[in-house]
Amino acid sequence: MYVISGASGNTGEVIADALLARGEKVRVLGRNAARLEKFTRRGAEANVVDVADPNAALLADAFSGATAVYVMIPPDPKTNDVLAYQGVVAKAFATALQRATVSHAVVLSSYGADKPDRCGPVVGLHRMEEELKRVDGLNALFLRPGYFMENTLPQATVVKNFGMMAGPLRGDLKQPMIATRDIGNYAAERMLKRDFSGFSTRELLGHADVSYDDAARIIGAAVAKPDLRYQ
Numbered sequence: 768m769y770v771i772s773g774a775s776g777n778t779g780e781v782i783a784d785a786l787l788a789r790g791e792k793v794r795v796l797g798r799n800a801a802r803l804e805k806f807t808r809r810g811a812e813a814n815v816v817d818v819a820d821p822n823a824a825l826l827a828d829a830f831s832g833a834t835a836v837y838v839m840i841p842p843d844p845k846t847n848d849v850l851a852y853q854g855v856v857a858k859a860f861a862t863a864l865q866r867a868t869v870s871h872a873v874v875l876s877s878y879g880a881d882k883p884d885r886c887g888p889v890v891g892l893h894r895m896e897e898e899l900k901r902v903d904g905l906n907a908l909f910l911r912p913g914y915f916m917e918n919t920l921p922q923a924t925v926v927k928n929f930g931m932m933a934g935p936l937r938g939d940l941k942q943p944m945i946a947t948r949d950i951g952n953y954a955a956e957r958m959l960k961r962d963f964s965g966f967s968t969r970e971l972l973g974h975a976d977v978s979y980d981d982a983a984r985i986i987g988a989a990v991a992k993p994d995l996r997y998q
Contacts, residue, residue, distance in 0.1 A: 768792045768793070768794055768812075768832050768833050768834055769786050769791055769792065769793050769794070769833065769834055769835055769836075769837075769958055770793075770794045770796065770829060770830055770833040770835075770836045770837070771783050771786075771793065771794070771795050771796065771836075771837045772796045772797075772816075772818060772836070772837060772838055772839055772841075772860075773796070773797065773837075773839040773841045773875075774795035774796055774797050774803060774806060775795075775797045775799065775802040775803060776839065776841060777915065777917055777947035777951070778837075778839065778875060778947050778950045778951040778954065779795075779837060779839065779951070780951070781947065781948050781950070781951025781952060781954075781955070782837055782951045782952075782954050782955045782958070783795055783806050783811065784951075785951065785952055785955035786955055786958070786959070787806065787809050787810065787811060789959075791959075792812075793806065793810075793811040793812070794811065794812040794813070794814060794829065794833070795807075795811050795812070795813050795814070796813075796814050796815075796816050796818075796826075796829050797813070797815065797816075798815065798816075798817065798841070799815070800813065800815050803815070814828075814829040816829050818840070818841065818856050818859055818860065819843070819852065819855050819856050819859065820859060821855055821858060821859055821862075822859075823858075823859040823860075823862040823863040823866070826859055826860070826862075826863035827862070827863040827866035827867045828867075829863070830863050830864060830866075830867035830869050831867045832867075833867065833869050834870075834871070834958075834961070835869075835870075835871040835872065835873065835958040835959075835961055836864065836869050836871070836872045836873075837872070837873050837874075837875070837954060837958060838860050838864075838872050838873070838874040838875065838899070838907075839874070839875035840853055840856045840857065840860075840875075840891070840892070840895065841856075849888050849891065850888070850890060850891045850894075852891075853888070853891030853892070853894065853895065854891065854894060856895075857891070857894060857895035857898040857899070858898060860895070860898075860899065861898045861899055861901060861902050864899070864902045864905055865902050865903065865905075868904065869902075869905060870904060870905065870906060870961075871905075871906050871907075871908075871958070871961045871963070872899070872905060872906070872907045872908070873907075873908050873910065873954045873957050873958050874895070874896070874899060874907055874908065874909045874910065875910055875912075875950070875954070876892045876893075876895065876896055876909045876910060876911050876968075877889045877892045877911055877912065878911045878912060878913045878914070878943055878970060878972075879911070880892045880893045880896060880909070880911055881893070881911075881968075896909050896966075896968075899966075900966050906961075906963055906964045906965060906966075907963075907966050907967075908957055908963045908967055908968075908969060909966070909967070909968045909969070910950065910953070910954060910968075910969055910971055911968055911969065911970045911971065912943075912945050912950045912970070912971035912972075913942060913943025913944050913945045913970075913971065913972050913973060914942050914943060914944045914945070915944070915945065915946075915947050915950075916944050916945065916946045916947070916973070917946070917947050919932075919982055919986070922934075922986070926986075926990070926992070926995065930992075930995075931983075931995065931996050931997065931998055932979065932982070932983045932986070932995065932996070932997040932998070933997065933998045934979060934997070936979055937978075937979075938978060938979050938980040938983075938997045938998070939978050939980055940978055940979070941976035941977065941978045941981075942976055942977065942978070943970075943972040943973060943976050943977075944973045944976070944977045944982075945971055945972060945973040946973070949971070949973075950971055953969075953971060957969075979997040980996075980997050982997065983995050983996055983997040
């Protein structure tokens with residue numbers, strides 16, 4: 768049984784699809800039962816679980832009998848303290864993994880999570896890695912992908928309304944970008960192989976570092992706006 772937290776998210780959905788396509792037994796976790804129905808129609812089990820519940824009893828039940836678990840902290844746009852929220856969820860995951868005696872976990876972390884501070888929300892993922900390292904008997908692979916290419920999708924509204932792309936980063940700042948489908952497919956393969964022991968990390972990068980200036984040129988060409996610029 769493969770258990771996938773955040774199954775309706777960008778990476779979790781890809782993992783669930785990949786494992787179900789191979790005929791594996793899958794248990795999907797999420798906050799909304801309706802968003803899990805597409806998996807149950809294909810034979811998956813579904814558990815509606817609040818991963819921010821510090822008691823973690825339901826989460827431990829959801830992890831019970833797992834061959835491998837995919838762990839990710841789902842975003843909570845309502846929180847006023849992102850790091851505190853991440854800490855609660857990380858602790859709940861650690862508690863549940865320990866109680867369920869899970870042997871293997873593939874964990875969605877981030878590029879930059881090797882840094883203990885000055886990395887914004889990525890600091891919370893660094894702390895999650897450290898929290899999970901305290902789980903007895905757990906073999907965990909921490910995936911550290913670059914910037915999600917899908918994070919550029921909200922720019923569609925900016926382009927439509929203002930005729931440009933915009934954001935807080937310097938336009939010429941190169942950064943590793945990767946599509947979430949590539950992260951999900953890689954995670955699924957490693958869950959199936961379970962060829963990792965102890966605590967290890969894997970950075971997942973795209974074919975090349977990309978700046979927002981580059982992204983504007985690529986997107987502009989795709990939407991017939993060759994003069995599209997980033998500001």
